[in-house]
Amino acid sequence: MENEVAAPPRSNLPAGDRSLLLVDDDKPFLQRLGRALEQRGFNVTTADSVAEGVAAIRAGAPAYAVVDMRLGDGNGLDVLEALRRVRDDARMIVLTGYGNIATAVTAVKLGAIDYLAKPADADEVIGALLHEPGDKAEPPENPMSADRVRWEHIQRVYELCERNVSETARRLSMHRRTLQRILAKRAPR
Structure with a gap:
């Protein structure tokens, strides 16, 4: 009919598995980012600790993961490692408020495809998750001192x-x- 308006697409995600594990011990941030990612087409499972994250992976390994580096009960890299063991094709990124090159390198060695500083919004997270391997990052506007x-x-x-x-x-x-x-x-x- 003429008056019907097509619903906007939920997201520009590729077809296939849209399961995502979101692990962060900042509960308001976890809920806010989880809702935003769900609105953009992901099937989000949340966890607020390393133990919960690993348990969620055992219940069903997701295609995507967004993990905070420092969690109340340990290091988010443990969650990345657990996911990499059961699902080699998972696309993972690390969020942190304590960024440094050493932990970024470790995260990449464990299979993370990107490393974002907090606070990151849903668009930045999705951009990092869907980033193509051949694309090059823009050089920083303000290089390190x-x-x-x-x-x-x-x-x-x-x-x-x-x-x-x-x-x-x-x-x-x-x-x-x-x-x-x-x-x-x-x-x-």
């Missing part, structure tokens, strides 16, 4: 040393207490 590059290097070595302060200080030829003071501070801009 020298202090930030130094801090990132220290964080990378710290992660490589499995968060052992003494070993990290030895490898960086730095006094252990100096390293502890650097690690206790926020990342420079």
Whole structure:
């Protein structure tokens, strides 16, 4: 009929499995992002801990996952690792408010396709999930300062040393207490 208006498409997702696991311990953010992703066509399962995330994966491995890096009961990378073991084709991204290059590299090694800083909105998350492997990221408008590059290097070595302060200080030829003071501070801009 003439007066009928076609309903807008729910999303531009590719056909197929639209199951998504969303893991974050910030419950208001988890609910808000979960609703927004459902409105865009995903079948969302939420979890607010590593244990719940792993249990959700055992119940049914999703095609997509959005996981916070730091959770109340552990590291979100454990959730990525559990999903990668049961579903190799899952597209995963990491959200974090504590971003650094070392954890981003670890996340990518575990199969994450992107690493987003919080707060990320649903459009950014979907853009990262559906990003084609051949597309290149835009260069940053504001490159890192020298202090930030130094801090990132220290964080990378710290992660490589499995968060052992003494070993990290030895490898960086730095006094252990100096390293502890650097690690206790926020990342420079």
